[in-house]
Amino acid sequence: MFELYALGALEPAEKSEIEAHLARDCDNCRRALSAALALNAGVFTLVPTLKPRGRLKRRLLTSVGVHYPGWGWVWAVGAVCLLLVAAWLGVEERSRTYELADARRALIESNSERDRLTQALQFLSDPATRPASFGRGQTAPPRGYVFLHPQMGVLLIASNLPAAGVGKTYEMWVIPKGGAPQPAGLFQSDGMRALHILSGPVDVAAIGTVAVTIEPAAGSSAPTMPIIIAAPVGS
Amino acid sequence: MLLLRLLPAGLAFAILQVALRLTDDADLVRRLKAREPRAMNDLYDRYGRLAYSLICRIVRNTSTAEDLVQETFLRVWNRVQSFDAERGALGAWVLTVARNRAIDHLRSVDGRMEAGAIELDHLERPGLFAKLDSAALAMDRVRRLKSAFEKLTPAQRQVIELAYYEGMSQTEMAERLKQPLGTVKTWTRSALKILRDELAEAAIA
Numbered sequence: 118m119f120e121l122y123a124l125g126a127l128e129p130a131e132k133s134e135i136e137a138h139l140a141r142d143c144d145n146c147r148r149a150l151s152a153a154l155a156l157n158a159g160v161f162t163l164v165p166t167l168k169p170r171g172r173l174k175r176r177l178l179t180s181v182g183v184h185y186p187g188w189g190w191v192w193a194v195g196a197v198c199l200l201l202v203a204a205w206l207g208v209e210e211r212s213r214t215y216e217l218a219d220a221r222r223a224l225i226e227s228n229s230e231r232d233r234l235t236q237a238l239q240f241l242s243d244p245a246t247r248p249a250s251f252g253r254g255q256t257a258p259p260r261g262y263v264f265l266h267p268q269m270g271v272l273l274i275a276s277n278l279p280a281a282g283v284g285k286t287y288e289m290w291v292i293p294k295g296g297a298p299q300p301a302g303l304f305q306s307d308g309m310r311a312l313h314i315l316s317g318p319v320d321v322a323a324i325g326t327v328a329v330t331i332e333p334a335a336g337s338s339a340p341t342m343p344i345i346i347a348a349p350v351g352s
Numbered sequence: 353m354l355l356l357r358l359l360p361a362g363l364a365f366a367i368l369q370v371a372l373r374l375t376d377d378a379d380l381v382r383r384l385k386a387r388e389p390r391a392m393n394d395l396y397d398r399y400g401r402l403a404y405s406l407i408c409r410i411v412r413n414t415s416t417a418e419d420l421v422q423e424t425f426l427r428v429w430n431r432v433q434s435f436d437a438e439r440g441a442l443g444a445w446v447l448t449v450a451r452n453r454a455i456d457h458l459r460s461v462d463g464r465m466e467a468g469a470i471e472l473d474h475l476e477r478p479g480l481f482a483k484l485d486s487a488a489l490a491m492d493r494v495r496r497l498k499s500a501f502e503k504l505t506p507a508q509r510q511v512i513e514l515a516y517y518e519g520m521s522q523t524e525m526a527e528r529l530k531q532p533l534g535t536v537k538t539w540t541r542s543a544l545k546i547l548r549d550e551l552a553e554a555a556i557a
Contacts, residue, residue, distance in 0.1 A: 120544050121522070123448075123480075125455070125471045126515045128523060151484045156544075156551060158444035158489060159497045160516050161451055162402060164409040173404070173418045174396055177425050183389045 119146075119153035236314055240264050240272040247321055251348035252277075263327045263348040271301060271315040271327060275346060278306040281331050288332040289313055290340050294325035301327070303336045324350050381437035384429065392429060399443055400425075403450035410454035410517050420457060424450040435478035443489040445481040452476050455519035493551060500550035508543035511536060 121127045122135045138146040178184075240246055245266055252260035252275075261275035273289055281287050286305060290298040304313035329346035330337075380398070383391035403424055407417040427449050435445065452472040504512065514520045514528065522540060526533040 118541070118544075120548075121515060121540070123475055124515055124519065125452070125475055126519060126521050128521055147483070150480070152548070152551075154444060154448065154480060155441070155484050156497075156547060157451075157516070158441070158447050158484075159494055159551070160501070160512070160547070161406050161447040162489060162494050163498055163501055164405050164517075166401060167405045167408050168401060169404040169418065169421065170414075173421060174393075174400065176418075177396060177400075177422050178392055180422060180426060181392050181429055183392055 119149045120157055123150065123153045123157050233312060233314060236269075236316070237272055237274070237312060240266055240269055240314070243269065246272075247350070249327065249348045249350045251346050259329075259346050261346070261348075263350070265319060265321045265324060265327075265350060267321050268318050270317045270319050271324075273304075273311070273313045273327065273329070273346075273348075275306070275311045275329070276309060278309065278311050278345075280306055280308045284334050285331050286334050286336065287311065287313075287329055287345070288336050288340070289315060290328045290330065291315065291319065291324055292326040292328055293320075293323050296323075296325075298328065298340050300336065300338065303332070321350070326350060377440075377442040378437050381432060381435055381440065381442055384432045385435075385437065392425070395428070395446075396425060399446045402443075403446060406447060406450050407454040410451065410519075411457055416457065417454075420453045421450070424453050427453070431478055436482040439483060440478065440481045441484040441489075442481075444484055445476070445478060447489075448481070449476045451516070458519060496550050496553070497547060500547050504543050504546060505539075507539050508546070511539045512543050512547075515540065 118127060118131060119135065122132060127135070135146070139150065241264065243266055245268075246264045247266070249263045249265070250261070251263065252258040257277065259275045259278040261273065261278075264272040264274075266272075271289070271291060278287075286303045288303050289301040291301045292298045301315040302313060304311055327346075327348045327350060328340065328344050330340040330342070330344055332341055376398075380391060380394055384395060400421065404417055404421050407420045407424070408414060411417055411420065424446065428446055435442070452475065456472055501509065501512070510529070511522075511525055514525045515522075520528065522536050523533060525531075525540075526536040529536065
């Protein structure tokens with residue numbers, strides 16, 4: 118019954134008996150005890166095998182002062198990678214947003230330009246349009262044409278027209294015969310050419326001159342001298 | 353090595369296995385004594401799962417089992433200086449400490465055998481494991497033991513489980529099983545004899 122003795126499962130009387138034997142330094146008893154301990158250890162292994170959680174090892178090693186890296190570094194590297202990917206995606210997204218906005222702006226400008234050209238073409242092709250020219254005979258003046266149409270309004274086509282300058286704009290004026298100049302819209306030149314349309318019905322017979330001046334970016338209610346273009350409209 | 357060539361392959365393999373394990377355990381004990389940082393890691397890798405499985409079987413609670421595994425390995429770490437690196441059976445000692453920690457916990461929960469803690473402490477002294485059959489946990493022995501355990505009758509198996517995994521004395525078993533003490537002693541004695549005989553045969557083979 119050395120096995121039960123080694124398990125601490127003997128009754129006091131039996132336990133005392135075995136201890137008395139062991140105290141006599143009996144070789145047989147010592148061998149029997151060793152065999153019992155070996156048998157017990159073998160029986161301890163007969164239980165179903167279970168896997169402890171990883172944190173148990175970390176806890177144990179920490180408790181004896183051993184640094185245990187475990188898999189924490191994997192999480193750290195993963196977190197850094199995720200941050201980098203998130204930052205990269207953020208930059209990409211921002212860049213794409215800017216590109217999209219630029220493309221949208223270019224499309225709007227292109228559509229606007231196409232509409233203006235279509236409008237100008239309609240202007241020019243209509244038999245009711247009356248032309249007037251300006252700038253002829255001057256050394257380096259802006260040159261071009263003004264077309265007037267009773268329903269469509271006034272079309273100005275100018276060449277050799279420099280850019281208005283920073284904070285400035287061109288403003289067209291319709292000057293009735295014997296009347297004060299009326300503002301007819303703001304426009305810019307691309308450095309060489311400009312095209313501007315005042316849409317809407319106009320009294321062609323009452324218009325004496327179509328003029329252009331350089332004004333502050335917000336425009337003016339009265340022309341600022343000098344007059345850059347003056348196209349007299351014949352009767 | 354010449355001797356190994358003359359032996360049957362199975363026996364040669366078993367001898368080699370035991371020799372390697374012994375060398376490993378002896379070296380591990382030396383490193384534990386020298387407080388090498390990796391030694392505790394290796395001890396846990398070698399016996400951690402076995403100790404955890406045994407303690408879980410006894411206390412049937414994973415959280416308590418984790419606490420007791422930690423207690424087991426700390427106890428081994430603190431007492432390894434008096435363990436015989438050359439002749440001791442490290443695995444048997446670790447498992448005995450694990451089992452005793454778990455039984456001690458069970459007894460403290462049940463409120464039985466207050467003095468039992470001192471007794472169990474006495475039965476896991478490193479010196480007791482010095483002359484142990486160092487192949488106590490060899491695969492072949494464990495396999496034979498398992499097969500012998502399966503040959504036990506249900507009553508024999510029950511008393512073995514109550515003694516090993518619940519730490520009961522034969523009187524307590526008799527009360528639990530509502531059987532005469534003499535009957536329980538007969539079952540226990542016969543069960544242990546079957547297991548012992550199987551291991552003796554393994555040693556001869």
